[in-house]
Amino acid sequence: MCTVCGCGTGHSHGHDHDHGHNHDEDHVHFGAGEAGVSVPGVSQSRLIQIEADILGKNNSYADRNRALLAEKAVLALNLVSSPGSGKTTLLVETLNRLSGKTFASVIEGDQQTSNDADRIRATGAPAVQINTGKGCHLDAHMVGHALEKLPLEAGGIVFIENVGNLVCPAAFDLGEAYKVVILSVTEGEDKPVKYPDIFAGADLMILNKTDLLPHVDFNVDEAIANARRVNRKIQVLQLSARTGAGVDGWLCWLEGARAMQAAGLAAE
């Protein structure tokens, strides 16, 4: 009997044991033979200690995007929300107001269709649609390719409209300067504590559809308090993309963010 691996056939073990080995055509094993013979120093499996960040690859693409945007002095914003919070309506209103003053372009993320990019292009702003297929979020690699297709003008803004989802986009840094989460008053005021990760990672929360406040039971103070429970530093703006109320405040915020980016001071 072979004393190395405990099998019954006679054979030589004159080779490296880092890998499994073949005796006969139908006999492949890794030394865990029935005889249970163990030989010190000849281990079938080995342990490798690695400290590999699972999101490492995404983060390195994000760093690359961030460096490109900094070099071009372009402000990138990652807009996240549930489906139907009014992201695209807010973007269309914003682009119309910026038109002729600030160069802006849009990266649209949706599972299917180019409906949103079509709405954006109707404002005259360049837009790239990313269809994620079954994917539930944009990642930094997809955004890097979209940035290659968009004209980037110094002092301009790239709005990245993420897939409508308050869960998955939280994990993926895209290389943006700021993450903006949009919550509409037709949702619950407890969303920030139900989906804390996305609110914890956001720089700004926009409360949208404020024109509907008289018709819904949404408690604005409670929503803001909930957002601050998960993120003490989050800034808050209230507006209605449909009526335009409060949109001036958002444009002021954008102006400040753009100045920060141009000065190389934008937060990661």
Added chain:
Amino acid sequence: MHEMSLCESILDILKEQAARDRFSRVKRVSVDIGPLSCVEPEALQFGFDVVMKGSLAEGAALVISRPPAEALCLSCFKTVPVKQRFDCCPECGSEALQVVSGDELKIRELEVV
């Protein structure tokens, strides 16, 4: 289900590591998933089995460790354990907590042949 993409990232890392450390099969992958990392361990487990099919890690065990999450209380300046991002300080009741750990998402160890 971004856990599926995370499993694809794990597979990429395994392939790169296999070329570097010369192994052909992975028997076990040990990962640290912090409780604040926005990953659902069950979903990760499910995605892992599906994504690893037909790869060098087909049938491999995924062992998930959950390192504790901690926060610094800005009122009493103690480092305290937290379960969620909006927990209050268990020592003084303050809501002013700065999370310092708990969002880990990393592969710690591989068992390979």
